[in-house]
Amino acid sequence: MKVAISVNGRQVEAEVEDRLLLAHFVREVAGLTATNIGCDTTSCGACTVLLDGQSVKSCTVLAAQADGHEVTTCEGLAGADGRWHAVQQGFHAEHGLQCGFCTPGMMMAAVSLLAENPDPTEEEVRTGLEGNICRCTGYHNIVRAVLAAARDGQPAQEAS
Amino acid sequence: MSIMGTRVLRTEDPRLITQGGVYTDDLRLPELTGAAYVTIVRSPVAHALITGIDTSAATEMPGVVAVLTSADLPAPPEDADPTAEPLLAADRVRYVGEPVALVLTESRYQGEDAAELVSADYDLLPAVPGVEEALTGETLLFPGTENNILGTGTAGEGDETRFDGCEVVVERTVVNQRLAPVPLEPRAMAAAWTGDRLTIWSSTQNAQLARGAIAGAVGLDPALIRVIAPDVGGGFGAKVAVDRDAIAVAWAAKHTRHAVRWIESRSENLVGMVHGRGQRQTYRIGGTRDGRVLAYHLDVVQDCGAFNRLGVFLAQLTVLMAAGVYDFAHAGASFRAVATNCTPIAAYRGAGRPEAAAAIERAIDDFAAEIGMDPAEVRRINVVPPDKFPFTTATGATYDTGEYAAGLDRVLTVAGYAELRAEQARRRERGATVQLGLGMSVYVEITAGDMAGETARVVVDDSGAATVFTGSSAHGQGHHTAWAMLVQDELGIPMDSITIVHGDTDAIPEAIGTFGSRSLQLGGTAVVQAAGVVKEQARRLAAEMIEAAEADLELDTVRGTWQVRGDPASALGWGQIAERAGPDGLAADARFNASAPTFPFGAHLAVVEVDTETGKATLVRHVTVDDAGRILNPVLAEGQRHGGIAQGVAQALLEEVRYDADGNPLTSTLIDYAAITATELPSFELVASETPTPINPLGAKGIGEAGTIGSTPAVLNAVIDAVSHLGVRHIDMPATPEKVWAAINEARAGR
Numbered sequence: 001m002k003v004a005i006s007v008n009g010r011q012v013e014a015e016v017e018d019r020l021l022l023a024h025f026v027r028e029v030a031g032l033t034a035t036n037i038g039c040d041t042t043s044c045g046a047c048t049v050l051l052d053g054q055s056v057k058s059c060t061v062l063a064a065q066a067d068g069h070e071v072t073t074c075e076g077l078a079g080a081d082g083r084w085h086a087v088q089q090g091f092h093a094e095h096g097l098q099c100g101f102c103t104p105g106m107m108m109a110a111v112s113l114l115a116e117n118p119d120p121t122e123e124e125v126r127t128g129l130e131g132n133i134c135r136c137t138g139y140h141n142i143v144r145a146v147l148a149a150a151r152d153g154q155p156a157q158e159a160s
Numbered sequence: 161m162s163i164m165g166t167r168v169l170r171t172e173d174p175r176l177i178t179q180g181g182v183y184t185d186d187l188r189l190p191e192l193t194g195a196a197y198v199t200i201v202r203s204p205v206a207h208a209l210i211t212g213i214d215t216s217a218a219t220e221m222p223g224v225v226a227v228l229t230s231a232d233l234p235a236p237p238e239d240a241d242p243t244a245e246p247l248l249a250a251d252r253v254r255y256v257g258e259p260v261a262l263v264l265t266e267s268r269y270q271g272e273d274a275a276e277l278v279s280a281d282y283d284l285l286p287a288v289p290g291v292e293e294a295l296t297g298e299t300l301l302f303p304g305t306e307n308n309i310l311g312t313g314t315a316g317e318g319d320e321t322r323f324d325g326c327e328v329v330v331e332r333t334v335v336n337q338r339l340a341p342v343p344l345e346p347r348a349m350a351a352a353w354t355g356d357r358l359t360i361w362s363s364t365q366n367a368q369l370a371r372g373a374i375a376g377a378v379g380l381d382p383a384l385i386r387v388i389a390p391d392v393g394g395g396f397g398a399k400v401a402v403d404r405d406a407i408a409v410a411w412a413a414k415h416t417r418h419a420v421r422w423i424e425s426r427s428e429n430l431v432g433m434v435h436g437r438g439q440r441q442t443y444r445i446g447g448t449r450d451g452r453v454l455a456y457h458l459d460v461v462q463d464c465g466a467f468n469r470l471g472v473f474l475a476q477l478t479v480l481m482a483a484g485v486y487d488f489a490h491a492g493a494s495f496r497a498v499a500t501n502c503t504p505i506a507a508y509r510g511a512g513r514p515e516a517a518a519a520i521e522r523a524i525d526d527f528a529a530e531i532g533m534d535p536a537e538v539r540r541i542n543v544v545p546p547d548k549f550p551f552t553t554a555t556g557a558t559y560d561t562g563e564y565a566a567g568l569d570r571v572l573t574v575a576g577y578a579e580l581r582a583e584q585a586r587r588r589e590r591g592a593t594v595q596l597g598l599g600m601s602v603y604v605e606i607t608a609g610d611m612a613g614e615t616a617r618v619v620v621d622d623s624g625a626a627t628v629f630t631g632s633s634a635h636g637q638g639h640h641t642a643w644a645m646l647v648q649d650e651l652g653i654p655m656d657s658i659t660i661v662h663g664d665t666d667a668i669p670e671a672i673g674t675f676g677s678r679s680l681q682l683g684g685t686a687v688v689q690a691a692g693v694v695k696e697q698a699r700r701l702a703a704e705m706i707e708a709a710e711a712d713l714e715l716d717t718v719r720g721t722w723q724v725r726g727d728p729a730s731a732l733g734w735g736q737i738a739e740r741a742g743p744d745g746l747a748a749d750a751r752f753n754a755s756a757p758t759f760p761f762g763a764h765l766a767v768v769e770v771d772t773e774t775g776k777a778t779l780v781r782h783v784t785v786d787d788a789g790r791i792l793n794p795v796l797a798e799g800q801r802h803g804g805i806a807q808g809v810a811q812a813l814l815e816e817v818r819y820d821a822d823g824n825p826l827t828s829t830l831i832d833y834a835a836i837t838a839t840e841l842p843s844f845e846l847v848a849s850e851t852p853t854p855i856n857p858l859g860a861k862g863i864g865e866a867g868t869i870g871s872t873p874a875v876l877n878a879v880i881d882a883v884s885h886l887g888v889r890h891i892d893m894p895a896t897p898e899k900v901w902a903a904i905n906e907a908r909a910g911r
Binding site: 017019020024027031033034035036037038039040041043044046074075077078084088091092093095097098099100101102103104107122125126127129130131132133134135136137138139140141142143144 | 169170172173174176177178179180181182183185186188268269342343344345346391392393394396425426427635636637638795796798799802803804805806807829830831835837838839841843844867
């Protein structure tokens with residue numbers, strides 16, 4: 001079938017198999033590889049993108065379902081002027097990433113979380129990210145990164 | 161001021177958080193245009209004879225390039241080791257997930273379709289689903305062998321460990337369960353031919369070891385293979401070199417002369433990638449009622465899985481480190497490593513040492529409970545005192561430096577141990593539903609134990625920029641930031657003018673790579689040494705250029721210039737000197753091999769709440785000292801500790817690879833395998849501690865695995881401590897609500 005999906009503001013039109021996953025559409029049709037695939041059971045969240053502003057796991061959405069909608073990926077997070085999103089600033093400032101594989105999905109989940117709850121507690125951040133697995137950081141600095149992003153990307157005052 | 165020891169944010173991040181990393185499956189290189197996708201057909205049964213494989217239906221599917229089976233491989237030699245592992249199963253399968261055939265297709269989805277049509281006939285055999293069944297020897301995995309034992313060994317006094325003179329002896333058999341490493345990027349590979357050379361991109365921790373393994377297995381001259389490690393999405397030991405599945409993919413490229421690419425699914429990963437741990441441990445600990453431990457013995461049955469990838473080696477490390485941080489008069493350990501019809505076991509964060517620490521730290525608590533003494537006090541009495549280093553244990557390890565009791569005391573002080581005990585007493589007193597448990601561990605581990613050294617090359621070019629070629633291989637640790645800090649400190653070239661190259665066998669022909677927490681102490685030292693040689697080359701050239709004596713020259717490491725001491729007007733930049741030196745004129749290679757391994761140590765205190773009605777244990781605080789010698793960058797070191805702690809907590813509370821009685825995996829998706837999430841962890845409380853080692857010039861020990869080794873026993877001990885007043889003495893890992901609840905009820909029923 002033919003789909004037309006806006007990816008980071010760019011209209012991508014293609015003839016695709018009915019069964020093509022949005023994750024594969026983003027990676028192989030739109031050519032944006034920041035969005036990673038870490039499982040096949042909608043468990044890990046590495047493939048999280050925004051669909052019309054809401055976070056979805058793109059391995060569990062068909063490209064067909066996204067037809068006519070807007071998708072935002074990690075590559076579309078920074079401003080047009082290249083200025084990093086507060087979540088990106090937070091992840092860097094708080095060492096919220098190591099291998100980087102979960103990071104694009106984790107950041108998109110964080111963006112969605114903060115859109116719903118701009119001033120979350122640590123507990124709310126942890127609950128909000130439950131669907132995203134990270135094997136490197138123990139989540140410690142990811143939680144701090146999201147809390148920093150809620151403060152416009154500024155690190156916390158206290159040390160470590 | 162030196163940059164060493166300061167909190168430098170990672171130079172790796174900007175790329176990773178804006179465009180994402182370029183992992184193997186992200187490669188969009190011209191060489192890989194038209195590459196065939198490889199799909200691996202895997203055994204659906206644990207143990208069976210293969211009576212036939214019909215590939216005809218699959219071959220006729222659209223887009224199929226080739227379907228390969230063991231019939232396409234050279235026959236093994238007549239005198240082959242009967243326990244050797246083939247690339248593709250020939251006459252027998254030995255675990256669910258074992259590769260049986262490869263399907264090469266033009267597109268990814270075609271591979272899934274065609275693989276389903278590869279029809280293998282299996283004549284089922286009884287399965288050996290665990291170590292107990294393996295030890296009976298009723299079913300053998302390898303025809304022509306007498307039993308399922310793949311290796312045995314002892315350390316120290318072995319089975320003869322003496323317990324005479326002990327007033328109290330406690331003996332218990334405990335489980336150190338199988339774990340899945342779950343790097344978030346699964347295994348992946350791509351390969352393409354350029355003339356007669358094969359370039360292989362592999363998600364690996366060791367490009368150079370991968371090249372050697374592939375060359376030997378597929379029959380290609382190593383000089384004709386280039387292995388590149390692109391960004392690697394986590395490894396944790398499970399991506400050391402390349403394993404059988406990846407070698408099979410490389411062989412497919414060689415056999416078909418076709419470019420190929422492969423990425424496994426998570427469901428494949430959970431049965432196809434190596435697992436870790438997998439020991440049945442029996443400890444025996446004896447001593448006096450005033451808290452002195454006189455003797456300790458550990459007997460290990462190591463589950464190797466279906467083949468001995470690394471199982472025997474892991475058990476060797478466990479017995480070497482069996483005595484932990486303690487100065488016991490008598491200590492010994494023994495092991496048997498056995499084959500089972502399960503996924504092969506190899507390195508996973510800690511690799512043999514967490515198993516040793518889990519056993520001894522559980523045994524100490526068991527002993528403390530038996531004599532009714534605070535477990536912190538028992539540890540203080542028995543740890544190796546600071547004045548005994550270097551200290552050689554009864555099981556044969558020589559520890560370099562350690563402050564074991566001090567580490568424990570710092571953790572207890574920061575945690576407020578006395579107040580926590582008082583709170584625990586209050587909850588017990590009032591019979592609170594949610595009880596408090598305190599668990600601790602004092603651990604020591606061995607890092608850079610392989611003694612193979614590491615390489616580095618440092619080159620300064622005429623723009624004044626430096627390039628570092630390192631044998632260490634990063635997959636999240638922050639080597640690029642760390643190595644640039646080292647070079648800036650040594651040469652005064654700013655970090656943003658330093659490029660780090662790793663993981664490419666053409667650029668770095670000789671190297672070992674990353675495992676065993678070896679990178680900074682070996683690879684980092686090699687970088688410093690190579691930079692040091694470059695510095696002396698520059699000194700000679702600068703002396704010629706300025707027409708001054710070498711001894712009168714100084715390097716201003718803040719400005720990155722050479723000058724006659726006290727005369728800034730004479731200053732020469734690195735670029736000017738490099739220009740004089742000519743191409744590769746300022747360049748040096750180094751290979752650093754330490755004289756001995758190093759032994760990081762630490763202490764963890766876990767505070768756990770256990771709901772006695774549901775059995776659910778919640779980690780509420782975790783306080784640690786993880787002393788890895790001198791710290792280069794606290795940001796990176798803390799990150800390693802955080803990740804390590806989380807994986808260790810996961811073993812104590814949640815994660816376990818399980819099989820049913822027929823060897824069918826029950827945890828082959830991330831729905832069933834309980835990879836720990838943010839909601840199951842608190843923020844960690846890290847206490848800084850640096851006890852330098854004399855073993856390398858940086859004074860550094862490894863930090864990658866320490867957190868895992870310390871946290872598992874601390875958390876398990878805390879869970880048991882929370883319900884010990886109800887009569888519970890032990891709970892096997894993972895301490896799931898079901899197990900904790902059952903232990904509480906069993907203890908109550910027994911009273």
